[in-house]
Amino acid sequence: MKRNVMMAGLVLVSAFASQAAMADAGADLAKAKNCLACHAVATKLVGPAYKDVAAKYAGQKDAEAKLITKVLKGGSGTWGAIPMPANPQVNEAEAKTLVKWVLAQK
Numbered sequence: 727m728k729r730n731v732m733m734a735g736l737v738l739v740s741a742f743a744s745q746a747a748m749a750d751a752g753a754d755l756a757k758a759k760n761c762l763a764c765h766a767v768a769t770k771l772v773g774p775a776y777k778d779v780a781a782k783y784a785g786q787k788d789a790e791a792k793l794i795t796k797v798l799k800g801g802s803g804t805w806g807a808i809p810m811p812a813n814p815q816v817n818e819a820e821a822k823t824l825v826k827w828v829l830a831q832k
């Protein structure tokens with residue numbers, strides 16, 4: 727019985743740990759891919775704050791796919807007149823990791 731409780735504790739701890747690792751992977755990638763030159767999590771810079779992006783698309787199922795395309799190809803008109811240039815330094819898998827990370831910001 728005691729053992730089972732300990733096991734459950736371990737599973738919980740590792741679930742939290744991997745969530746934190748994912749958050750770090752997103753943040754590290756955003757830094758490495760230069761996204762943070764124009765974006766910050768909580769402040770509008772050249773581009774919108776990532777927490778504003780997350781709030782705008784909260785609950786929209788098709789948002790992830792749409793934003794992956796936008797990150798890869800760039801675009802304008804959603805947040806203002808300034809366009810986001812294409813980001814050829816990221817591949818599709820990286821764009822997916824980044825978008826999931828952006829949409830998880832609060």
Ligand code: HEC
Nearest residue numbers: 759761764772773801802803804805806808809810813824
């Ligand atoms: C040169 C500046 C610049 C860089 C670098 C940049 N962005 Fe952007 N980003 C913008 C601007 C400006 C917008 C707003 C575009 C608009 O209004 O449609 C934007 C919008 C976005 C959006 C919201 C798109 C939408 O349609 O709502 C996401 C998500 C995003 N950027 C992610 C990224 C990621 C991830 C990277 C790194 C790979 C990145 N950006 C790099 C300037 C930049």
